[in-house]
Amino acid sequence: MLRPFLALLLIISASAATAERCRAVVNGSEIVIEADNFATFAEDVKTREKLMRWPSARWNRAWGTPPACLSAVLYDYLATTVPDNQIEGYCLTQDDKTGFFLVPGERNFRGLCRTTVCERVNTTKAETLAVTKSIANAALTTVTDPAAAVAVAHKSGAMILSGSASTLITNLNATSSTVVTALSTPAALTAVGVSVLAVGGAVYMCSGDAPEEDVPAE
Template sequence: MPADLRGLALVGLMAAATAWAAPAAAGSCVARVNGQELIIVPEDWGAARPGLRERLLTWPQRNWDRAWGERTACDSAVVTRFLAETMRLDQTEGYCLAPGEEGWLLVPGARNWRGRCTATTCERIGMAADGAVEIGRRVAGLALGNPPPEADRGRLEAIAHGTGALLLRGQAGAVAGALGQAAGALGTALASPAAAGAAAVTVMAVGGAVYLCSD
């Protein structure tokens, strides 16, 4: 093929590739879930599901490509679908997205068709950094090595979540008892009428912060 024709063919292929990639670039978006930034692109849909080890090692590592243009926030439905495709079923089924100070909190609770919590609300508990670390350490111990006392095992669930969050869920009194002295300022919130009257509460320790969510 003559050089000039090869050049035209190359230009044509490049234009076709650009046109094919345009929808993906237009649909790319960013979200923050449990303190982790997620970059979501359409090509993720239907991709081969990675193994658990790969997900734990790589999630949510990806960088925003400047060629995509301005960073666009993902809506909750897109985030929910992405999480469902990239995480274990037991870490997304029965979870919902609650608004947090810096994005979304993925917590146990009923959700609507857009993935948002229908009843669960969360608040950040103000406390010193060492207090938050101590709560995280206590919940991690319950989830990974030292389960709750026999009497509380049916009323409490401790979870080391794939997003990096540590969760302790149950009735407020049982949660407070499991945390013991580590509860600190959280103990006051757990004793409030709202928490005591909730069907269940979830304590979340993530990114140096502690949240109390009530159903």
């Protein structure tokens, strides 16, 4: 009688351990998070998102795969690994290939970007490497001019260059004609708070746009 009881206890314990974990793709790499340890920001997540996530979460656990992380849990997790000055004023955005990554911008109740929209720039491997190196080198330089581009080697793994489109063009002109072309569009030139990101082997251009509604993800 004792053996079946112990076996059942192990199954219950394993299920509980799995239930505490969730998975997410961040900067092109899959990570697994102990979700219960990152619930501070998640307390602000509305019940409707949790309810919509519940069916798929139950299915994944049944197959031994951690459910997808709620964005608020993921934001809390990143907040423990990223310095305060690199998490405040940042929000989560998502791409099908790279997964989640942090960008400058206002966040909604789930930690997702409200006004910042990012588009992937179709750069070559050589251009991506050149942009990454350029931003990394700039991040080592102290920026004293308020009008200059601000470069950050983000602890989340992204290289971020922020400023006006014209300033970014000046900084990246020698590294990627594709990125310069993207920054030269009327929309980019008139946008407030433009950023170029090199993350997960890709380059993105991000800028402010119309606020997104605070609705649960599908």
